[in-house]
Amino acid sequence: MKILVPISNVPDTTTKIAFTNGDTEFNTAGVQFIINPYDEWYALVRALELKETGKAEKVTIIHVGLADADATIRKGFALGADDGVRVDSEGPDAYFVAEQIAKYAKDNGYDLIMTGKETINYNGSSVGGMVAGFMDLPFISLAVKFDLEGNKATVEQDVDGGAQVVECELPLVVSCAKGMAEQRIPNMKGIMSARTKPLTVVAATGSDKLTNVKSYTLSAGRTTVKMIDENNMDELVNLLHTEAKVI
């Protein structure tokens, strides 16, 4: 049983965001890129744990992007992934990305696809559900616990107002949220082996550009904070009523 983990190459959480080319592109100058935290901490680490406990044979990382993402893919190798595939394309939108991943998974016989619940740059929560749609597979979203017994997955997932435990036979697509696994730090052996693990580059297959970004705008920060004296909570309540109009 092989697991495929799609990863996104995203700016580090603390990045100061800026745009370029008439606010139509993200400005990558000086930006530190990382594996999307949900893809890494939850999907990839849990996939590696399944392999380490003998429940999976292989963990492959897939990324749809250009060569500058190779360093990010190798960070996943350092954590323990066996190999990686980069579909050589800018990956214009979630539909395009998901179509590439689904095709690779189908052609290469992956039984379990584990994604993060969303990316921290586009926040669309879309790729997992789309991959399941392309492959006509069951999709379990927002998994917080995941285990395998033979071919049967037992998954706890967040649902409205609580959680539920479900069972499903593989093949399956699952999106992973907090609770799945703990963040890992790569060890020296992992870092050393990362350089030599196989990273295959494949061409993207034709797909339409169903959506595109026209422009970006930085969110307006809040204007200066109004400080209220700690002995004057009546004023705070009054401002919340008359000025902010929220109570």
Add this chain to the structure above:
Amino acid sequence: MVLVYTEINKGKVKKSSLEAVNYASKIAELTGSTVTAIAINADAGQLEDIGKAGAKKILSVKNDALASLDSMLLSATIEQAVKAESAKIIIFSFDIIGKAVAPRLSARLKAGLVAGAVDYPTVNGTNLEVKKNVFSGKATAVYSINSDVKIISLLPNSFPVKLGDNSATVIDFAIDLTGVISKIVIKEKKSNDVGGMIPLPEAELVVSAGRGMKGPENWGMIEELAKELKATTACSRPVADMHWRPHHEHVGQTGVAIRPNLYIAIGISGAIQHLAGVNGSKTIVVINSDKEAPFFKSADYGVVGDAFTIVPKLIEAVKKFKANHN
């Protein structure tokens, strides 16, 4: 034709679904079309509410298998409604089910999806241009949807719900799920104990507290403040990780992202990961003993001081306010 997916939860049409119907009816207006809603296992009163929110027609589906909310079954159901109505625009809420079903439908129908829209689209020829949050709220992007069939999911709490006196034509809509086999078997359901509070993603008022509260035994005043304001309680990540508060109360990047009208943060320093989950709140009040706490830079109102003396004063002030405004 604009089609909107609605959902029933705890005996009522979900607030986020009513927002989606409002949103769909505005889009119908913009595109010179009408709104059809799809409702699953809804009763007469619930159908009436969907009508009041602006649906002209409701496809009422009765099917026990759909109670599981499996995205495969829901997607197949909605696909049949899309075909029957020749829908070109499909609206979801960007809530838990919307996040699972809209992408699947997008793949099935080759329909461009904008997930988490925060404003009404503008029409540009045959394309729709829609704004959504990106970079965890640090920016917005305007997306153009260029495909023939278009899907938009609306970020909850982007617009207040409006119910009018519209009534919809209800049609019993029979679906055929032959060959669509759900392999997901629900074994156990666990409810979050929210003590009658509105669930966090839907809450308009939220009182949240962090490590500054020093221990779970001190949450009484947080709960009391929330109760007086009819607010929902939340907490920061360290508090959830230390099990002072249940996991479902954790707001922030890894927890629940919320955008209430009022977010009161008590004893929370305001790490960037926390802000990513709450910076969509309309008004933010920060109470912290450290005047250098980064959260003050993202607040509308700030109070510097000891939460253990300030919160009781705030509770008294809220009580007084309520007494004067009833």
